[in-house]
Amino acid sequence: MTANAQPEQNQQSDWNDKVALAQEMLPLISQLHRNNDVVVSIFGRLLVGVKDTDIIKSHRYARRVTDRELPLSQTLPILRELVDMNLGTASLDIGRLATGFEKSGETDLRAYLDRELAEVVGKHSENEPTDVVLYGFGRIGRLLARILIAREATYGGVRLRAVVVRKNGDNDLVKRASLLRRDSVHGAFDGTITVDEENDVIWANGTKIQVIYSNSPAEVDYTAYGINDAIVVDNTGRWRDREGLSQHLESKGVARVVLTAPGKGDLINVVYGINHDQIDDEKIITAASCTTNGITPVLKVINDRYGVEHGHVETVHSFTNDQNLIDNFHKGSRRGRAAGLNMVLTETGAAKAVSKALPEFEGKLTGNAIRVPTPDVSMAVLNLTLETEVDRDEVNNFLRKVSLHSNLRQQISYIHSPEIVSSDFVGTTHAGIVDGLATIAQGKHLVLYVWYDNEFGYSNQVIRIVEEVAGARPEIYPRRLEAAELK
Known part of the structure; x- marks a missing residue:
């Protein structure tokens, strides 16, 4: 055997061990999501719809946090314990749980998790998802649709129900569906899209998106489509003051309005993470600029x-x-x-x-x-x-x-x-x-x-505002620190 053959064999064996552990994790992650409405992450990197190699990469990413790769053997026991706990809706960072347990010096993992996740046990959300309508379907509108569809499958707190646009010809619906399916910058839609031209519906990964043709934000009866107390996200930029955006509130079935542009006058401009706590009962919220x-x-x-x-x-x-x-x-x-x-x-x-x-x-x-x-x-x-x-x-x-x-x-x-x-x-x-x-x-x-x-980073900020307005932001555990608390 040559001098470097042994290290090569060790590298291959180490990789195979990681793959085996990651493959054991996959069904546990799915079980937590399906049975408990729990989403798992590693230092913020979501493990949703992932492959075994994605899990390995996420553990490698831990080097940015701990200066060393996080062993899969350290997180797998946590997942095994989590599936046996009566957990409620939450987003759990198993990377932080693993390093927290290691730093604690404790030996009883279950006792540690029971204490750290006491707020999550038995806390199941029974709220109905909040209806969301996209008014406009341009660059930002289509990205919002992609994110909303993925978020509904992941968290279930908000659901895309309709898109409102002005009709541009006989092939309008097919062309809009095609633009949602393919994007020159962001790539193909992750899933399947079909079109029901007779009923003006786009189906995306099982989500029914009603396409409503209208020239005025005040003339749509959303209740006719089974949409109630909806959040309308206006991404046209046509109206940016309270008077213009208040037109949406005149339509039946609308509760709140979010603008994907800086607002004018007395409208509150929200940057999620900074001043989203000021939203309160505001009917019209603007998401500022990218x-x-x-x-x-x-x-x-x-x-x-x-x-x-x-x-x-x-x-x-x-x-x-x-x-x-x-x-x-x-x-x-x-x-x-x-x-x-x-x-x-x-x-x-x-x-x-x-x-x-x-x-x-x-x-x-x-x-x-x-x-x-x-x-x-x-x-x-x-x-x-x-x-x-x-x-x-x-x-x-x-x-x-x-x-x-x-x-x-x-x-x-x-x-x-x-x-x-x-x-x-x-x-x-x-x-x-x-x-x-x-x-x-x-x-x-x-x-x-x-x-x-x-485009995409900003759209995610908009969705965070929408979820905040809907009361559907996922609780994250362990709790994160205020920036001022960091040494």
Whole structure:
């Protein structure tokens, strides 16, 4: 046997052992979901519809948290115990449970889990799913549909019932279904889609999506389709003030309205994770912009820890549908020039909009935007003057911990890789991802580079607001820390 043959055999044997353990986990994960309405994750990475290799990769991901790969032999016993407990609806992070048990020094795993998950035992949700209607079916509307369909299968708290659009020809339904099925940026729909042209219905993975043709938000009788107390998500951007959006509330069957754009006037602009607790009984809620969602969580934690005196936000943003493909007339400055051939300097309201979610930033930020020839994923450069001097490594380490352990981990992610480019972030569910290698710190001057999927990441933030309005956000255990509690 050659000198390196033994290590190769060990590597193969180790991989086979991991596959065997992962395959034993698969039915346990499915059983928890099916029987207890429990969703399992490993340090935030959901184990939903996964393969054995996905489970192994999730355990490898633990290196970002614990500086070592999490052994599958450490999480499998937890899953075995969980299926024997009378658990209710919840999202359980078995990675955090495994490391928590190890740090506790205890020897009785069941006793540890009984104590940590006492709030979950017997807590079964009996609430009916809340009806959701998408008003408009463009780029954001179709991504919202994809997420809602997946979330209903996973959590069951909200369900997509209808899409409202204006009819554009005889083949309207088939074309809209085709656009939902195939996406040049985000790939094919994960599942099956069929069309019932006689009843204007799109079936997606067993979900019945009623397509309603209407030219006015105030004229639809949703109750005629069995839709009641619905949340209407307006992703047309046509109306952005209270008067315009209140038209939705005139339709039968509508309870609340969520706008996928910054609102005007007295409307509350919500960035989930930052000020969603202010929603209360508001009938009309706006989800701000993709850029505002991408930068506000990062700005909050930096301000809370170091204090921000003032700053400038420059966004490098993918082109959007409101630009021209070739040079032509456009009512907006510069946007008439060919989007695929030019960098286009334009304005952004994101810097000012931050203060609507974080009043302490009023008057502190300026901003501009450069549209660039990419179809998705943007970047915000946060050029900040702080109240205290900072160290680059300390800032990066803090943001990494926030991304892994805090209650903002769904909003803030962190990456430290020399090979990352924009396309690597297509499909991210986070609001923003801090690029640690690009961080600049000198005295009180800090520059952060934050990537964000301006389509899919933003759409996930919108769905979090919808679930919050519906009272259907999944409880996550073990509880996450406030960013301020991180050392």
